[in-house]
Amino acid sequence: MKRHVDAALAHARAAAATPPADAVVDDAVARLSHVARDALTGVLNGTGILLHTNLGRAPLAREAIDAIATVAGGASNLEYDLERGVRGSRYDRLAALLREGTGAEASLVVNNCAAAVLLALDTFARGAGGAPREVIVARNALIEIGGGFRLPDVLARSGAVMVEVGTTNKVRAEDYARALSPRTGLLLRVHPSNFRIAGFTEDVDVAALARLGRSAGVPVVEDLGSGALCDLREYGLPRERTVQDAVADGVDAVAFSGDKLLGGPQAGIVVGRTAAIARMRANPLLRALRVGAPTLAALAATLALHGRRESRERIPFYRMLAVPLDALRARASALAAQVPRLDIVARDVVGYAGGGTLPLAEIASVAAFWRPRDDVDAAAARLRRAVRPVVARGEDDGIAIDLRTIAPDDDGDLVRALELAG
Numbered sequence: 272m273k274r275h276v277d278a279a280l281a282h283a284r285a286a287a288a289t290p291p292a293d294a295v296v297d298d299a300v301a302r303l304s305h306v307a308r309d310a311l312t313g314v315l316n317g318t319g320i321l322l323h324t325n326l327g328r329a330p331l332a333r334e335a336i337d338a339i340a341t342v343a344g345g346a347s348n349l350e351y352d353l354e355r356g357v358r359g360s361r362y363d364r365l366a367a368l369l370r371e372g373t374g375a376e377a378s379l380v381v382n383n384c385a386a387a388v389l390l391a392l393d394t395f396a397r398g399a400g401g402a403p404r405e406v407i408v409a410r411n412a413l414i415e416i417g418g419g420f421r422l423p424d425v426l427a428r429s430g431a432v433m434v435e436v437g438t439t440n441k442v443r444a445e446d447y448a449r450a451l452s453p454r455t456g457l458l459l460r461v462h463p464s465n466f467r468i469a470g471f472t473e474d475v476d477v478a479a480l481a482r483l484g485r486s487a488g489v490p491v492v493e494d495l496g497s498g499a500l501c502d503l504r505e506y507g508l509p510r511e512r513t514v515q516d517a518v519a520d521g522v523d524a525v526a527f528s529g530d531k532l533l534g535g536p537q538a539g540i541v542v543g544r545t546a547a548i549a550r551m552r553a554n555p556l557l558r559a560l561r562v563g564a565p566t567l568a569a570l571a572a573t574l575a576l577h578g579r580r581e582s583r584e585r586i587p588f589y590r591m592l593a594v595p596l597d598a599l600r601a602r603a604s605a606l607a608a609q610v611p612r613l614d615i616v617a618r619d620v621v622g623y624a625g626g627g628t629l630p631l632a633e634i635a636s637v638a639a640f641w642r643p644r645d646d647v648d649a650a651a652a653r654l655r656r657a658v659r660p661v662v663a664r665g666e667d668d669g670i671a672i673d674l675r676t677i678a679p680d681d682d683g684d685l686v687r688a689l690e691l692a693g
């Protein structure tokens with residue numbers, strides 16, 4: 272604090288003409304708030320994008336937060352087998368839950384899905400002595416996930432030799448079969464989670480691909496990304512391929528994110544056959560990708576909530592999806608009454624799942640909308656400077672704060688931000 276006041280004073284003393292006292296105070300406040308805003312802080316997500324990667328993706332369920340609190344403040348059995356009183360494996364802590372939830376024999380948890388893909392490539396795409404092996408991948412799968420993670424580049428870095436098959440719009444298991452060679456280390460399938468190819472298209476039948484891998488003695492890995500465990504049609508969304516689908520299709524390993532459609536903490540989960548998971552667990556690279564007890568605790572609590580629809584809706588992502596439009600309209604009216612100066616109205620808007628999932632699925636929503644006294648960008652900037660910053664949607668004609676992505680419990684903080692927003 273003092274440091275920033277001193278800096279503002281020094282700046283004033285160095286100026287050719289002594290600035291007025293108000294300007295020095297403003298400068299000190301700006302220096303302070305700039306520092307405060309660079310530090311990690313909670314914000315209100317008024318964008319209508321449920322899993323906003325820039326805003327931390329999936330908010331956690333109360334149960335997951337409590338689970339973190341339980342293990343984070345003291346010792347835990349992270350790598351300790353309580354039954355036998357000997358060293359255990361952190362990768363066993365979620366084994367039963369993941370077996371039950373996905374139907375897979377074995378599992379592994381790493382830092383994110385990108386790490387899971389990296390580990391799979393490093394494990395299966397190197398021969399004995401580290402000689403590179405071939406990874407067969409479809410041309411419709413050479414995706415960029417975001418943040419510069421491009422599958423062809425990751426493949427190149429892993430030292431694997433990429434063998435592309437099929438075309439942009441059509442890929443079949445026979446395309447993979449024709450490319451098999453004694454050098455093949457892996458058959459990779461990537462789920463098109465963040466883009467869609469429409470029209471004259473055909474995607475590989477993953478069950479046929481799994482059979483091909485089995486008969487050739489080559490592992491088949493699916494990068495599923497989104498990680499749905501339930502049928503999203505229950506929430507008015509298109510059906511998304513689930514983890515259970517991938518397991519039932521018989522792939523050796525399927526990798527997915529913890530903080531996308533699972534609604535848990537940032538993590539990468541790999542489930543699959545015991546032999547394939549054992550090879551990944553034995554890879555020394557795993558040590559650099561591992562997660563700690565808080566992540567495992569939050570993940571376990573989130574997985575436990577997935578069992579039934581009622582408990583699943585305790586996970587914020589599913590709770591947000593399930594909120595009826597009338598409830599959002601009522602909140603918009605209440606905000607309008609609490610901040611009459613802004614002339615807030617309820618406006619119908621469209622939101623998205625986000626997080627690189629369901630890219631075309633529109634989610635009907637309601638925003639608190641008003642026309643600011645000056646320009647939209649300035650009003651949006653004032654919202655971002657609130658004690659609890661609000662990230663709004665700038666529309667052509669005003670500011671819209673989508674209420675689906677803000678928990679009703681946070682409406683008090685939202686009112687305080689709106690009072691400053693003008």
Ligand SMILES: *Cc1c(COP(=O)(O)O)cnc(C)c1O
Pocket residue numbers: 383384385386388416461462463464465494495496497527528529538539626627
């Ligand atoms: C999102 C995604 C990833 C990366 O997941 P992170 O958990 O963000 O690392 C990898 N593959 C696919 C197909 C994805 O959709």
